[in-house]
Amino acid sequence: MKEVAADWIPVTVTCRVLKLARQPYYRWLAAPVTDAELKEPCRANALFDVHTDAPEFGCRFLLDEAHDAGKPMAERTA
Incomplete structure (x- = not known):
């Protein structure tokens, strides 16, 4: 345009x-582009990378780890 x-x-x-x-x-x-739209793919990529490196960690464990690291997110996002 x-x-x-x-x-x-x-x-x-x-x-x-x-x-x-x-x-x-x-x-x-x-x-x-909103801030939330930028954060969502970054978090998804980080969680995917961690899960790929160590598949024994489930989504709930990764969610708890993200909360402990100061990156709170909704349960459905993780």
């Missing part, structure tokens, strides 16, 4: 052609 707007095509026209609403586009433009 920014590239199209740089070519002097208004955002309203671009959104209409792409069948997108303007309001969600501007909301995304203000905050494209």
Whole structure:
């Protein structure tokens, strides 16, 4: 969208052609990625790596270890 707007095509026209609403586009433009969306894959990768290295550790043990390390998360996330 920014590239199209740089070519002097208004955002309203671009959104209409792409069948997108303007309001969600501007909301995304203000905050494209939230902190929670960044933390979730990092935690998932860390838990996956630990589980791959030592498969005898289950998800509950890894959840407890994460809590002890100061990285609390929901049980369903682990």
